[in-house]
Amino acid sequence: MRVFVAVPTGVSARDTHKLIGRGISAFALLLLLQTFGQILNQMQWTADWWEAVFMWAFLGLLVVFVAASVRGRGLTWSAAALSELVLFGLLLWPLAVPPSVPATIGTPWLWAMINVGAVWCTFAFGTVTGCVYAIFIGGVFAVIRTMPQAASASLPVALEDAAFSTVMGLIICVTIGILRHAADRVDTAAEAAIVQYREAAAETAVSNERLRLDALLHDSVMTVLITAAQSASPRERQASAKLAVSALERLDQQGDESPDTAPATITELAARIRFTVDDGVEDPEVSVNYVSPEHLVLPGDIVRAVFEATTEAVKNAARHSGATRCDVRLTGHKSGDSTRVAVSIKDNGAGFNPELVSDRRLGIRVSIVGRLDAVGGTASVISAPGAGTEVRLAWAGAAS
Secondary structure, three states: OOOOOOOOOOHHHHHHHHHHHHHHHHHHHHHHHHOHHHHHHHOOOOOHHHHHHHHHHHHHHHHHHHHHHHHOOOHHHHHHHHHHHHHHHHHOHHHHOOOOOOHHHOOOHHHHHHHHHHHHHHHHHOHHHHHHHHHHHHHHHHHHHOOHHHOOOOHHHHHHHHHHHHHHHHHHHHHHHHHHHHHHHHHHHHHHHHHHHHHHHHHHHHHHHHHHHHHHHHHHHHHHHHHHHHOOOHHHHHHHHHHHHHHHHHHHHOOOOOOOOOOEEHHHHHHHHHHHHOOOOOOOEEEEEEEOOOOOEEOHHHHHHHHHHHHHHHHHHHHHHOOOEEEEEEEEEEEOOEEEEEEEEEEOOOOOOHHHOOOOOHHHHHHHHHHHHHOOOEEEEEEOOOOOEEEEEEEEEEOO
């Protein structure tokens, strides 16, 4: 039972497999062209049955192999058949040629194909089998070379010719093995890199989703709980109830909601922010302005992160700072393939010392800084007691 070398599935190994096949085809055709005159000369002495099996069948299979090397399919089985034809054709040469032939018959033309036979064997059955084939067929040729059917060469000449063919065959077989091994290593490394990338991407996606949910819980649920705890009048309790319903609706939507929104221009983003923060309450008075090229478009995930971080910063100003005014300014820049957006949320409230904020407080760390970090942006808070607070958001990336 034949055990062929498995056709590689990796990109590099598959391309190397095809390239080696085409190289063998060119090598075989070149050697056949060099021995064409010798083939015509020796046909007058070779038996018809040998010519039918080991010459015409060989030439037909060679055409098949050349065509297969172009298509990239059928290389293995045709290479195996050709290597066997070369070996058995040489073994049966003494039976196909009568001993009484003149010495001018010269070396059997199959001698020129010994190296290619070893290469075909390596291609079909592997490097070790190909090397054994090269040594064995070299020994067979050395014996036949001393016979009358091969011009009765002396033993030293026969050994010299056989050694030359054997060494050349071994070199080519080992080279093919090295090329295959190198291609397999490249594919293995590439597959490992892809697996690592997918794992890292999955971890990042999970981390970003967890961060998004943490921010949502802070913005909605915790805000509702704090507002409800501080409600004293019926009107405030009614407002707290509405906030609770809104928070439940937002949580219910998360299972069906994609993490990314549609891309949007700075103008559209500013309009969304203005609509969201305009709740009709007098304090603080919120103004939303923007400066940006008309056709600058931000990716969907950036739009979402900037929108949610900005609205959370405005909510913080309303809840904690005692500010009477909050100015939101969006600035977009586009230069070549680069897009940048910067947002400033500045209030005139009481201000605070950012260094004294506990790590357990999630408002700034998760809802603002964390959201920008998740999309590759930055967020910073500038504040001091009595000097108000400014939140700065920034992101830069490829233009849309």
